[in-house]
Amino acid sequence: MSKYVSAQEAVKIVKSSDRVYVQAAAATPTVLTKALAERASELRDVEICHLHTEGEAPYANPELAESFHVNSFFIGKNVRHTLQAGNGSYTPVFLSELPHLFRKKVLKIDVAFIHVSMPDKHGYCSLGVSVEATVAAIENAQYVIAQVNPRMPRTFGDGIIHVSEINYLVEVDEPIHSHEMALISPEEDRIGTYIASLIEDESTLQMGIGSIPNAALTKLVNHKNLGLHTEMFSDGVVDLIENDVINCNYKGVVRGRALATFLIGSQRLYDFVNDNPFVEMRESSFVNDTAVIRRNPKMIAINSAIEVDITGQVCADSIGARMYSGVGGQMDFIRGASLSAGGKAIIALPSITKRGESRIVPFLRQGAGVVTTRSHVQYIITENGIADLYGKTLKQRMKEMVKIAHPLHQENIERQFFEVKNTAV
Known part of the structure; x- marks a missing residue:
C-alpha cells in the first residue's frame, strides 16, 4: 500500500488527547496543521507543541479550545494570543534541552508533523532548513507524517530520514516560509x-x-x-x-x-x-x-x-x-x-x-x-x-x-x- 495520501487522510491518525509535535520555523508543515484544524469537531484535548512556527496556525483559534491546546517552547506571533485566551501554554526550556524532554519521555510524542525534501534514489529525505528538536520527536513518536516538498532544500547533517521511518507522505509543491532582509536603520x-x-x-x-x-x-x-x-x-x-x-x-x-x-x-x-x-x-x-x-x-x-x-x-x-x-x-x-x-x-x-x-x-x-x-x-x-x-x-x-x-x-x-x-x- 502506498504511503502517499492526502493531508486530510494522513491526519486521521491523530486522535483525542494525543500530543503532536510540529517542525519549526521555515519548515513549518502548514498543509498538515491546516488539515488537522479542519478535524476540530472530531477531536478533543489534542496538544500541539512546537518552537516558533511560521505561517497561519488555525489550530490556535480560541474558538477551537476544546479541540486543541497549544504548548509553545518558543512563542511566535501566530500563537502569542493563546496564552491570554487560555488555549495555550508556554514551557520554558533551553533549546539545547528540548530534544532530551522527548528522549526522556518527560513529554511523550504521539504524532510528529514534519516537512521534508523529496526522497533521493535511496529513499532518503532531508529535514531541510529546520532540524532543532525534530529528530528526537521523530525517534519517539508513534506516528510520523511528512509533508514532502520539491522546494525544500536538501541539507546535510542530522536531518536525514528514510521513508521507512515515515508512516504517511503528503505531496505538496509550494514555497517554504521566507523572510527578506529588512532595511538597517x-x-x-x-x-x-x-x-x-x-x-x-x-x-x-x-x-x-x-x-x-x-x-x-x-x-x-x-x-x-x-x-x-x-x-x-x-x-x-x-x-x-x-x-x-x-x-x-x-x-x-x-x-x-x-x-x-x-x-x-x-x-x-x-x-x-x-x-x-x-x-x-x-x-x-x-x-x-x-x-x-x-x-x-x-x-x-x-x-x-x-x-x-x-x-x-x-x-x-x-x-x-x-x-x-x-x-x-x-x-x-x-x-x-x-x-x-x-x-x-x-x-x-x-x-x-x-x-x-x-x-x-x-x-x-x-x-x-x-x-x-x-x-x-x-x-x-x-x-x-x-x-x-x-x-x-x-x-x-x-x-x-x-x-x-x-x-x-x-x-x-x-x-x-x-x-x-x-x-x-
Missing part, C-alpha cells in the same frame, strides 16, 4: 559597528536573524578566517561565505563546516544551502550544547533582549509578566562563548523602543523573566556604545550601563536606581 548600523569592533580574525560567530546581526555582518568584509557555529542564520552570512571571510578553518567543532540547527531567509539562502556540504544542520542538543560551543576558540555570541537593567540582568522572553517569546538558545550560547578561550558574550539592542521608552532600565518590570543573569553577562551594546560588565561591581556596572542608555533617559535611570538602592551598591 542608522541606530542598528552603529550597533553593528560596535559589535564588529569586538570580533577578531579567526573568531567563530553565533548570531540570529534581524537587522542588528545583519548590520554586524556587513562590517566584517575585511575580517579573515571566521567560523560559524550558530543556532540559526539568515542571508547575511552568504556573501561572507562566498568571499571566504567565513570559511570555518579555525573552529574547534566540525572544522571546515558552518554549523546550525535551523535557518530562515530568502530564496537566495535556500538555494545556497541546497545540496551544499559546507552547511551542516545538526540537532539542537549538539549545536546548542554549552560544552560543545566552548570548544570553539574566540567564540562570539551575539543575542538581543527586550530590556536590560543597569546591573546587567537580561529580560529576553517577556514584557513584564506577559510572555512574548522564549528562552531559546540565548543562555546556551552566552555561557558557551564566555567559557571559550578568547570568547565574548554580547547582548545588543537599541537603547529605546519605537515609542521612545528606554530599554536600559533601573529595574526590570514587575514579572519580567531573567533569561541571562547579571553574572553571565559580559558586553551590552546599544547605538550609544559598549558597556563592558565583565568583572565589574554593581556600582561600576551602573556607570557603564547609564552611558549606553539614550541621553534623554540617562539621568532618570540613575536617579530611580539610587532612590531605591541608596547606598546598597
Whole structure:
C-alpha cells in the first residue's frame, strides 16, 4: 500500500488527547496543521507543541479550545494570543534541552508533523532548513507524517530520514516560509559597528536573524578566517561565505563546516544551502550544547533582549509578566562563548523602543523573566556604545550601563536606581 495520501487522510491518525509535535520555523508543515484544524469537531484535548512556527496556525483559534491546546517552547506571533485566551501554554526550556524532554519521555510524542525534501534514489529525505528538536520527536513518536516538498532544500547533517521511518507522505509543491532582509536603520548600523569592533580574525560567530546581526555582518568584509557555529542564520552570512571571510578553518567543532540547527531567509539562502556540504544542520542538543560551543576558540555570541537593567540582568522572553517569546538558545550560547578561550558574550539592542521608552532600565518590570543573569553577562551594546560588565561591581556596572542608555533617559535611570538602592551598591 502506498504511503502517499492526502493531508486530510494522513491526519486521521491523530486522535483525542494525543500530543503532536510540529517542525519549526521555515519548515513549518502548514498543509498538515491546516488539515488537522479542519478535524476540530472530531477531536478533543489534542496538544500541539512546537518552537516558533511560521505561517497561519488555525489550530490556535480560541474558538477551537476544546479541540486543541497549544504548548509553545518558543512563542511566535501566530500563537502569542493563546496564552491570554487560555488555549495555550508556554514551557520554558533551553533549546539545547528540548530534544532530551522527548528522549526522556518527560513529554511523550504521539504524532510528529514534519516537512521534508523529496526522497533521493535511496529513499532518503532531508529535514531541510529546520532540524532543532525534530529528530528526537521523530525517534519517539508513534506516528510520523511528512509533508514532502520539491522546494525544500536538501541539507546535510542530522536531518536525514528514510521513508521507512515515515508512516504517511503528503505531496505538496509550494514555497517554504521566507523572510527578506529588512532595511538597517542608522541606530542598528552603529550597533553593528560596535559589535564588529569586538570580533577578531579567526573568531567563530553565533548570531540570529534581524537587522542588528545583519548590520554586524556587513562590517566584517575585511575580517579573515571566521567560523560559524550558530543556532540559526539568515542571508547575511552568504556573501561572507562566498568571499571566504567565513570559511570555518579555525573552529574547534566540525572544522571546515558552518554549523546550525535551523535557518530562515530568502530564496537566495535556500538555494545556497541546497545540496551544499559546507552547511551542516545538526540537532539542537549538539549545536546548542554549552560544552560543545566552548570548544570553539574566540567564540562570539551575539543575542538581543527586550530590556536590560543597569546591573546587567537580561529580560529576553517577556514584557513584564506577559510572555512574548522564549528562552531559546540565548543562555546556551552566552555561557558557551564566555567559557571559550578568547570568547565574548554580547547582548545588543537599541537603547529605546519605537515609542521612545528606554530599554536600559533601573529595574526590570514587575514579572519580567531573567533569561541571562547579571553574572553571565559580559558586553551590552546599544547605538550609544559598549558597556563592558565583565568583572565589574554593581556600582561600576551602573556607570557603564547609564552611558549606553539614550541621553534623554540617562539621568532618570540613575536617579530611580539610587532612590531605591541608596547606598546598597
